[in-house]
Amino acid sequence: MNSSAFSKSKLPTLLSIVVPVYNEAGNISPLVDAIKKSVDNLSITYEVIFIDDGSQDGTWDAVTKVSRADPRVKGLSLSRNFGHQHAILAGYSIAEGKAVISMDGDLQHPPSLLPAMLREWQNGFKIVHTRRISHRKQPAFKRLTSKAFYWVFSLLTQVVIPEGSSDFRLLDRQVLDNITKFNDVEFFIRGVVNWIGFPATVLTYQENERFSDKSKYTFTRMFRLAVSGVVAFTSLPLKIGIWLGLFTSVLAFLEIIYIFIKFVQGVTVPGWASIVGIVSFLFGILFMILGCIGLYIANIHENLKNRPRFVIQQKVNLS
Numbered sequence: 001m002n003s004s005a006f007s008k009s010k011l012p013t014l015l016s017i018v019v020p021v022y023n024e025a026g027n028i029s030p031l032v033d034a035i036k037k038s039v040d041n042l043s044i045t046y047e048v049i050f051i052d053d054g055s056q057d058g059t060w061d062a063v064t065k066v067s068r069a070d071p072r073v074k075g076l077s078l079s080r081n082f083g084h085q086h087a088i089l090a091g092y093s094i095a096e097g098k099a100v101i102s103m104d105g106d107l108q109h110p111p112s113l114l115p116a117m118l119r120e121w122q123n124g125f126k127i128v129h130t131r132r133i134s135h136r137k138q139p140a141f142k143r144l145t146s147k148a149f150y151w152v153f154s155l156l157t158q159v160v161i162p163e164g165s166s167d168f169r170l171l172d173r174q175v176l177d178n179i180t181k182f183n184d185v186e187f188f189i190r191g192v193v194n195w196i197g198f199p200a201t202v203l204t205y206q207e208n209e210r211f212s213d214k215s216k217y218t219f220t221r222m223f224r225l226a227v228s229g230v231v232a233f234t235s236l237p238l239k240i241g242i243w244l245g246l247f248t249s250v251l252a253f254l255e256i257i258y259i260f261i262k263f264v265q266g267v268t269v270p271g272w273a274s275i276v277g278i279v280s281f282l283f284g285i286l287f288m289i290l291g292c293i294g295l296y297i298a299n300i301h302e303n304l305k306n307r308p309r310f311v312i313q314q315k316v317n318l319s
């Protein structure tokens with residue numbers, strides 16, 4: 001290490017770049033190169049922290065290799081796969097920067113946007129969101145489900161997450177310190193960041209293709225993230241049962257009156273099929289509501305356990 005690099009590393013870190021990675025061995029080195037290309041000439045102190053979320057493909061070796069060559073590249077490996085959101089949280093909890101940017105490790109979030117994000121922060125914004133303006137390169141199914149999720153989430157929770165949001169954003173130290181205090185066991189950062197307030201702005205970008213390998217978000221993982229996000233942000237689904245119950249009771253009451261009138265007129269109402277139909281329909285609704293209540297109880301149960309949301313196994317270039 002030369003002396004200027006040494007004195008630089010003594011200065012407080014201005015920017016931390018937090019990158020959660022799960023089986024991204026082929027992306028580590030290209031991403032570090034791309035970050036350096038866009039940040040090095042800003043002459044700021046920065047660190048890049050990779051959080052290896054329980055990879056099995058040599059991602060950790062790739063991280064230690066680049067961090068040996070540059071002390072500003074740091075690594076944290078979790079003891080198993082804890083999921084994208086918790087990996088980001090692990091990164092947030094050790095980042096030292098006055099501004100902290102989280103981005104994906106597959107180069108879909110363009111590092112060339114970093115200087116513009118930093119500029120917005122220097123202009124006084126405490127949160128710099130980003131929005132992809134085109135995701136033509138994503139499969140139609142993913143595009144559709146993502147659009148549907150943001151629409152339903154905003155409708156149910158009154159917390160608006162714009163379509164095209166992801167976990168590519170800058171947070172000021174003050175916002176970050178508040179967020180890491182949240183105790184949600186199912187952490188949904190995109191929701192929290194849109195809920196918390198503070199002066200915020202949005203930058204747009206064109207999404208790149210994944211550099212190497214394929215998406216780690218299977219449909220089940222996406223669905224789980226969506227459900228836990230809704231459960232963490234609103235109890236409205238719990239109350240739907242009341243309205244449905246009220247509606248079906250009124251309907252049943254009207255039906256009884258109808259049957260009574262027919263009875264007085266000397267007509268018996270035939271209806272095996274309608275009875276079976278209505279009963280099975282109502283049972284369907286009943287089980288759905290029960291399942292919904294179950295989701296919330298499970299959430300309370302998980303929160304009561306108060307377990308850590310991630311467990312650290314190893315560190316490199318981190319104390």
Ligand code: UDP
Binds near residue numbers: 021106217
């Ligand atoms: N990721 C992670 N843990 C997981 C799943 C994904 O840390 O359990 C990381 C992944 O390595 C990537 C980022 O989260 O850096 C976003 O994942 P991906 O690119 O697979 O999602 P997509 O862009 O397809 O939504």
Ligand code: MG
Binds near residue numbers: 108210215
């Ligand atoms: Mg991706």
